[in-house]
Amino acid sequence: MKPNRYCACTLTSALLIMAVSWSLGNAAPAPTPTGFWVWDKQGRITHTCTGTEPLVMCMQGRKVVMQVRSDATNGFSYTTRFFNVLKEVEKKKALFVAGRESQPEVRLNDRPLKIEFPATITFDGLLSLTYPASEGMVVTRTVYPSMTKALVVEEWQVQNTTDKRVVVTVTPGRAVKSVGEDVAIVWSCPGVKTTTVKAGGVLSFFTSAQARPATEPDMPVNVALERGARRALAEAAWRGPGRLETPEPALNVAFALQKLHVLETPIETIKGVITHNGSLTYSPGVWANDPVEYSSPVFPFFGDAELNRASMNMYRIWLDYCRQNGIVPFPGSFEGPGLKLVQRERGDDAMVLYGLSKFLLFQGDRAAAEELWPLIEFSAASVLRHTTTDGIIASETDEMEGRYPTGKANLSTSSLAYGGYRLAARLARALGKPVAAEFDQRAEALHRAIESYFGAEVEGFKTYRYYQGNTTLRGWILLPLAMGITDRQEATVAALLSDKLWPHRSAGGDILAESGRPTEWGRETYYALRVLFKAGHTEEALDTTRRVVRAQVFGSRGPYPDEDAIDMLCPGSLYPRVFTEGMFGIVPTGLDSFECTPWLPKAWSRMALRDLRAFGRSWDLVVERVGDQQKVTVRSGGKTLMTGLGPAGKTYSLTFPSGRKSSLTR
Numbered sequence: 001m002k003p004n005r006y007c008a009c010t011l012t013s014a015l016l017i018m019a020v021s022w023s024l025g026n027a028a029p030a031p032t033p034t035g036f037w038v039w040d041k042q043g044r045i046t047h048t049c050t051g052t053e054p055l056v057m058c059m060q061g062r063k064v065v066m067q068v069r070s071d072a073t074n075g076f077s078y079t080t081r082f083f084n085v086l087k088e089v090e091k092k093k094a095l096f097v098a099g100r101e102s103q104p105e106v107r108l109n110d111r112p113l114k115i116e117f118p119a120t121i122t123f124d125g126l127l128s129l130t131y132p133a134s135e136g137m138v139v140t141r142t143v144y145p146s147m148t149k150a151l152v153v154e155e156w157q158v159q160n161t162t163d164k165r166v167v168v169t170v171t172p173g174r175a176v177k178s179v180g181e182d183v184a185i186v187w188s189c190p191g192v193k194t195t196t197v198k199a200g201g202v203l204s205f206f207t208s209a210q211a212r213p214a215t216e217p218d219m220p221v222n223v224a225l226e227r228g229a230r231r232a233l234a235e236a237a238w239r240g241p242g243r244l245e246t247p248e249p250a251l252n253v254a255f256a257l258q259k260l261h262v263l264e265t266p267i268e269t270i271k272g273v274i275t276h277n278g279s280l281t282y283s284p285g286v287w288a289n290d291p292v293e294y295s296s297p298v299f300p301f302f303g304d305a306e307l308n309r310a311s312m313n314m315y316r317i318w319l320d321y322c323r324q325n326g327i328v329p330f331p332g333s334f335e336g337p338g339l340k341l342v343q344r345e346r347g348d349d350a351m352v353l354y355g356l357s358k359f360l361l362f363q364g365d366r367a368a369a370e371e372l373w374p375l376i377e378f379s380a381a382s383v384l385r386h387t388t389t390d391g392i393i394a395s396e397t398d399e400m401e402g403r404y405p406t407g408k409a410n411l412s413t414s415s416l417a418y419g420g421y422r423l424a425a426r427l428a429r430a431l432g433k434p435v436a437a438e439f440d441q442r443a444e445a446l447h448r449a450i451e452s453y454f455g456a457e458v459e460g461f462k463t464y465r466y467y468q469g470n471t472t473l474r475g476w477i478l479l480p481l482a483m484g485i486t487d488r489q490e491a492t493v494a495a496l497l498s499d500k501l502w503p504h505r506s507a508g509g510d511i512l513a514e515s516g517r518p519t520e521w522g523r524e525t526y527y528a529l530r531v532l533f534k535a536g537h538t539e540e541a542l543d544t545t546r547r548v549v550r551a552q553v554f555g556s557r558g559p560y561p562d563e564d565a566i567d568m569l570c571p572g573s574l575y576p577r578v579f580t581e582g583m584f585g586i587v588p589t590g591l592d593s594f595e596c597t598p599w600l601p602k603a604w605s606r607m608a609l610r611d612l613r614a615f616g617r618s619w620d621l622v623v624e625r626v627g628d629q630q631k632v633t634v635r636s637g638g639k640t641l642m643t644g645l646g647p648a649g650k651t652y653s654l655t656f657p658s659g660r661k662s663s664l665t666r
Helices: 013-020 223-239 249-263 288-302 305-325 348-363 366-385 411-431 436-454 475-482 489-497 522-534 538-553 569-583
Strands: 045-048 055-061 064-071 075-082 094-098 105-108 120-123 127-130 137-145 151-160 166-171 173-179 183-189 192-197 202-213 243-245 267-269 272-274 333-335 455-458 461-464 586-590 593-596 606-612 619-626 629-636 639-646 652-655
Touching: 055 137, 064 137, 064 151, 075 137, 075 202, 094 173, 094 183, 094 202, 137 223, 151 223, 166 202, 192 202, 223 249, 243 249, 249 288, 249 538, 249 569, 272 305, 288 305, 288 348, 288 569, 305 348, 305 366, 348 366, 348 411, 348 586, 366 411, 411 436, 411 475, 411 586, 436 455, 461 475, 461 489, 475 489, 475 522, 489 522, 522 538, 522 569, 538 569, 569 586, 569 606, 639 652
Parallel strands: none
Antiparallel strands: 045 120, 055 064, 064 075, 075 094, 105 166, 120 127, 127 137, 137 151, 151 202, 166 192, 173 183, 183 202, 243 606, 267 272, 455 461, 586 593, 593 652, 606 619, 619 629, 629 639
16 A cells, blocks of 8 residues: 555644745735635635525545535535445445534533534635534534545534533434445544533534445544645645745635645546546546646646646546547547546547647656657547648537537647647657657648638637638637747737627636627636737736636635536636746746746736746746846756846746756655
C-alpha cells in the first residue's frame, strides 16, 4: 500500500494569511467584497444565510463526490455518491441523502436542541456551518469528504455562550441502507454520555456516513487523520506550488479556490485513479473536452504527483482503447463506473491532440511523453483522416454535442487541430521524432484553410463563421486566437466584447454560445478572458475578469461556477489558465523550454506566479513595472535564470539548464 499523499497537518490562519495577503504594489481600487460569498484575509469565503438564494456546491475525495445544499425550506442537506466500494463495476449507484433526519439527537438540560437553518456558512476547503444560538448554545457543524475513503465526516461543536452550566446529551445512532446485495451505506453517531458543559465551554463530537461492502464491518473513523488530510489539500491550494500573486486579493483567492477544485479531482475507478469531470452528475466520466482540452494543460503547474499520475491514467484509457479498437470512430468520452465509450465524432481527436500535447510539454517528463506518444500519433492520424478537400477538419458536431448547428465541419475542431499540430511538432522535436516537420506543414496548411474557409464577415464583424452557411456570431470564434492565429484578431475581439455575444459582460455574466439565443457557456467565458489578455487588451481583460470573479466565484453560483450548477471541473481549471497562458502568456516550446508574453495591467506595479512546477522544476515568474517598461524575471533554485526589460507584449524565451528536477508534492 502506498503512503497517503496528504500529511495530517493543520492549516493555520497564519499560513493562510501569508498565502493571500500579498501586497505587490498599488492596484486600481478594488470593490469592497460584497455578495453571496465574502472573502477575508485568511482566504476563507463566508456566506451569510438569508434564505433568498440556495447555496449549492460540491466537494470531492478519491471515493466520494458530495453536493451540499442549504436553503430556507429544508435547511442544510447533502447528497453523496460513493465510488469503487467494490473492486468491480457496481450495478447500482451508492447514493446517500443527508437531511434533517440524519442530524444527531442533542438534548440540553433534557430538552431537544433545535438545529434548523444555519446563520453563516464558511468554506476554506472544509464547509463549516454556524447555527443561530438556541437557549444560549451555538452549534458549529463542519462537513467534508474523506480524501481516500468512501466516507463523509461531520464534526459538531456545541458551545455554551451562557453564564451557567448546561447538561448535554448526544444520543448514539446508527442507520444502515442497503444498495443491492453487495453494498451498505451506514450513518452513525457514536454519541456522548450526559455531561456538563461549563459557561464558555465546548462539547465536540462527530457523525459520519460511509459505504462499505455489505459483508464487512464498519470502517473505523479517525477524525483527526481525515481532517488533517483535507486541511493538507487546502494548504496545497493556498500555499503550495503554483500560486498567483497580484495586488488584488479577490483574484488571488479565486485562483486558490479553483486550484483546490482541481487538486481534489482524482477519483478511484475500476481502471485506477484518474482525473475526471467532477460533479455528482458526471462522475466518474472523462470527456475529450473537459479533463483533456480544458483541464490537463494546467495540472503540471501545481506539482501534485497524484494529480499528474491520475492524468496519465486518464490518457492511458484513450490509448488502450485506440490500440484495441482503432480510431474509427475516435473515442470522445468514457462514462459511468465501467468507463464505457459513449461520445464520438465531436472533433475529439483534435481535442486530444491539443490537450495531450500541451499537458506533456508542460509536464516536462520525457518518459511520460514517450509512453503516450502513440496516442499523439493516433489522434493526429484521426485528424488527418477527417481532413476535407477544403483542407479543414470534418466532424459531426463539437463539444456542445448537437445543441447548436455545426455543419459538416466547424471552426472549433479545425482550430484545435491547428493548435494540436503545432504543439505536437514541438513535442516531436523534443523527443527526436522525425514527424515534427510534417506536423508543422499540416498546421500551416490548416492555417490557410481556416482563413479561406471560415474567414467571413458575420453580423458586421470581419471575423469567422462557425460553419459553412452560418450567419450568426458564435462564442467559439475565439478559438483561432487561443491557438495563436491572429489574422482576424481585432475584429474577433470586437465581436467578443459586443452586446451581440456578451450582453451581460458588465454584470459578470457568461458569453453567449450564439448571438440571439439565451444559452450562456461558462467555458467559453474563461477562454475569452484568456484570449483578451493574449490579444493585448489588458485593461478590458482585467476589468471583465474582476466582474466575472465577483459575479461567479463569489456570487450565488460560486465558488465553482458551471452552466448547470453541478460544479464540473472545467471552469475551475480554465480560470488559472486565464493567468498562466493569458496574463503571463506562457507557451511551451519543449519539454524544458517556454516563451512568455506578459501583460502587466497599468495600475499594477508587480505580479507573479510562484513555485510553478511546469517542466518538472520549481520556478517563479515575476513581472515588475520599470517606468513604462516591464521587467520580466525567472528564478529557480535560488538563481536568476533570465531577466529582461521591454514593453508590454514583448515575448521572452527560456530553456532551463539541465540538472536535477524538483520533486513533486505529496
